[in-house]
Amino acid sequence: MTAAPSSPRARYREQTRADIKEIALRQLAEGGPEAVALTRIAKEVGLSGPALYRYFSNRDDLLTSLVRDAYDDAATAIGHTADRLPDSPREALHLLAGAYLDWASAAPHRYLLIQGSPVPGYAAPPDTVGRARAVLGPFVKIFSAGELTDSVSPLAGEMSTWAAQDEAVAGWLREYADLAPDDxxxxxxxxxxVLAWSALHGTVSLEVSGQYTGMGHSAKTQLTSQMNMLADTFRLA
Structure with missing residues (x-):
């Protein structure tokens, strides 16, 4: 947990940063990342243009803060569901997938912010990788109970090599599934x-961008079918 600012100046700074981000999120919801305008934000929050740069150095800096917040909120939503999962890995998979779809559907502008690059030329900082893994961590635990089948054996082999070569991935396995990389x-x-992540993003991206409109099915029903196929493939009970 982040410590609360200890001085009035620090508290004012944190509150001003929060106000700036709230306005930016509203602009994001109304017109996408390109609509986030620092000059308009400065005017609304009661700062001069130069004064705003004491809080965020440029638009990319502000977007980075919003990206980090979005990942953290998604991880919190998934974590709350993960804290009360049933013993059945199959049922748990459905609940986690549903929680992610619900989070993205409730705030599509925040989901789209972390799905791909929000604006041309923007590069997310390296720490967002760890934040993304926190979102997916509970899925690692679920699939650790799965069985390896022929259809996914080649991918599992590549994933094993990845874990053996990347300490961050090995740490991810240890933290969420208590597995060593050579397990x-x-x-x-x-x-x-990774397969669940791909299915989630495919369905969620199409849903929040309105691509399923008029197709006669719900994204939740489609996601249920996809998770059932994955559960069957990995023989999750």
Whole structure:
């Protein structure tokens, strides 16, 4: 937990940063990342243009803060669901996938901010990788209970190599599934997680961008079918 600012000046700074981000999120919801305008934000929050740069050095700096917040909020939403999962890995998978769809559907502008580059030329900082892994961590635990089948064996092999070569991935396995990278289940857990992530983003992206409109089905029903296929593939009970 982040410590509360200790002085009036620090508290004022944090409150002003929060106000700036709130306005930016509203602009984001109304017109996408391109609509985030520092001059308009400065006027609304009661600052001069130069004064605003004491809080965020440029638009990319502000977008980075919003990206980090979005990942953290998604991880919190998934974490709350993960704290009360049933014993059945299959049922748990459905609940986690549904929680992610619900989070994205409730704030599509925030989801789209973290799905790809928000504006041309923007590069997210390296720490967003860890934040994304926190969102997916509970899926690692679920798929660690899966069985390796022929259809996913090649992917699981590549995932095992990845875990053996990347300490951050090995730490991800240890934190969420209590698995060492050389554990036979490591590749299975990572393969299932990456496949679930791909299915989630495919369905959620199409849903929040309105691509399913008029197609006669709900994204939740489609996601249920996709998670059932994954559960069958990994023989999740």
């Amino acid at each position: 036979a289940r490591a590749g299975t857990a990572l393969a299932g997680t």
